[in-house]
Amino acid sequence: MQQVNVGIVGLGTVGLGTLTILAENAEQIATKLGFSLCVKAVCSRTVDTKPIPAALGPVQKTTDWREVVANPDVDVVAELIGGSHVAREVVDAAIRNGKSVVTANKELMALYGSEIWDNAIGQGVNLGIEASVAGGIPILAVLREGIAGDRVTALFGILNGTCNYILTEIEKHNTPFDMVLMEAQRLGYAEADPTMDVDGFDARSKLAILAALAFGERITPSDIYTEGIRRVMPVDFLYAHQMDYTVRLIAAARQTPSGLILSVRPSLIANSTILASVRGPYNAVWVRGQYGQDTFYYGRGAGAQPTGVAVVSDLMRVAREIRSGSPARVSPFAHERLGEYEPISIERLKSPYYLRFRVEDKPGIIARLAAALAAQGISIDAVLQLPEENWRDLPFVITTQPTTEESLRAALKEMSTHDYLIEAPFAMPMEARL
């Protein structure tokens, strides 16, 4: 049978991982497909310094991506450079030239996914985006194919391995965020500029893609309330453990009767939930379906070879579709808008909350905080305080009965005028039952 030819643009970690798998695993790939995947062209600004596996045979090496997308021998272009500017040019040009595209680019898909799908369908080509979310976990194949017959009602993910590593290190060693971050940077688990990870933007892009697929809706990062993990303190784990909870950066999409509530934020999750067992740099996604109930998916979130598996598996799927002449026909990002899944404000979220306060020791503090909550109709569930000798600034916790984020914010605004607060209260939703 005739082979399908691949061009690869971008030879960073993921690009080289992809080449390794395509070279080493070529026989099994061909056996599964019934035909071969052949790498015809690779592109990198420093292509001459890159270790291209000899087993791939003769490959066009170029520093100009335009040569790859213009190469008439190339059937599928894998865009593995990242970022949203040049990457978009590469993807658009490839599609325009009638080539299918596989991409690992979460930022690109989160910002322009709908348009890119529409372009691909218009040009009669295929698109593979599995590697853009949770590298080693085939969660997009699950949502698009595996549980396509279900109706997703909620989706919770741990989507950023750096944050999950940092949080579980804080938990394990009772060490402050700043020190754990420095150590993570030293070990290469966090970037020199950690903003994309620790401030939640990376997870936000991934949630935008997951929610678009799960709910068939156009969702942009700006629809997602986003808060990073910088404010999480070791003491939050001590309080969480008292209640048999832990703290994770949770990306959540919840269908409510009035619309879809999307958030990335530190959250308390009960230790009885399977998400609480996700430690270190792993990723996981928990999906609730109306018919299939709860399913859970877990694996490496990043890394050359786990992400490479996602790229290669997508190349295989797209190659099958090319061979059988079945282009993408329906965008998974925007089915006809049913209206029921429109994103709505986080203020509509209803949840119990964990509120941690750092205060100067004065009389009457609890009474004033309780009054601020009561004024918004918020009931207190518990007041927790660890033995005070351990803490200079008396961090203590109030947990609430379920209330809306809107009411909570009003209460927090009132509290912000109280003169004994060392810093604004730190609020996290509590998830007992995922």
Next chain:
Amino acid sequence: MQQVNVGIVGLGTVGLGTLTILAENAEQIATKLGFSLCVKAVCSRTVDTKPIPAALGPVQKTTDWREVVANPDVDVVAELIGGSHVAREVVDAAIRNGKSVVTANKELMALYGSEIWDNAIGQGVNLGIEASVAGGIPILAVLREGIAGDRVTALFGILNGTCNYILTEIEKHNTPFDMVLMEAQRLGYAEADPTMDVDGFDARSKLAILAALAFGERITPSDIYTEGIRRVMPVDFLYAHQMDYTVRLIAAARQTPSGLILSVRPSLIANSTILASVRGPYNAVWVRGQYGQDTFYYGRGAGAQPTGVAVVSDLMRVAREIRSGSPARVSPFAHERLGEYEPISIERLKSPYYLRFRVEDKPGIIARLAAALAAQGISIDAVLQLPEENWRDLPFVITTQPTTEESLRAALKEMSTHDYLIEAPFAMPMEARL
């Protein structure tokens, strides 16, 4: 666009769950596909008593499956009757008539999967078998598509919800197997005849299918060493917990340098493994890939609607393939045999073992058991004994260093001549790192 028409044979739990989803979720299904799935015919021996959702519109109702597979309007037949005799006739006839088939039948696929795939490919039709393993978990889509680019090296599953429910009840309440089984039968979690479940045959069929897909090899149930959970005692959990382990019925497929070792058996698994967090009637599959490393999949193993989701998702995939004219071309059950994955005997397994003994109290027992192990070159890791007042028959435990099952069996054979044993020693492999 033109619809794809479905005929359903078998209206038991899964059949009715499938009809419910096809009726209630029709709009979302059509939006995702770009065309409708339409139920044209249903068959059951008691079809007149079955609640066929009115929303499906006019449907041919018959007690004769031959009318469904002969109906020229039907494009895909869903075989949901179970068993391997009539079901095979239905599937073979449908394929012969040029219809694609979706089946939830693990027994059929485990026994005749290779032949049925070959028939389907020969007739140019498609086959969907997602519902045959771990109902609510789309694990077959994961293996066939999601991580197709990887090379699976090991796969461990909790594949029988009844057994997992029984084991976690024994663990929770310290209650003997027989009593828990009776209670499970009363609650409807176990069949009146529990053999298929508690003796491991159900899990064996599912493992045969999973291993065939993961390793691309023809595997039959007889290739799988199978042992049920009847011998597991509450005291095994007490000993397991002492070592921070638990006990589960584990279906395992491991690639070794000499071949594939397949087993379904009670096993000790460390509490630090994510499989240990699977409690109650849930199913889970843990996959190790050479490139993607560890991934884990969890959900409902059975039930009308979770299994219905698998059937409907398969119908959607097959319908897409019918519409794009892309029949199955390569059997996922038997790629060209690469040889490296041939099943080999469980005796080649190398593992540490947990050995539980029930003995009459006599002097010198440990010495004689130790001598039997030493004679086979097996090193003892630990000897554990709970305070003896709790136990009439002194169950105690020896754990071993890693050894082969062959050596272990030789030692157990020698031990079987020892006159102080109340029953044959009970052996379980220990899995510290899944």
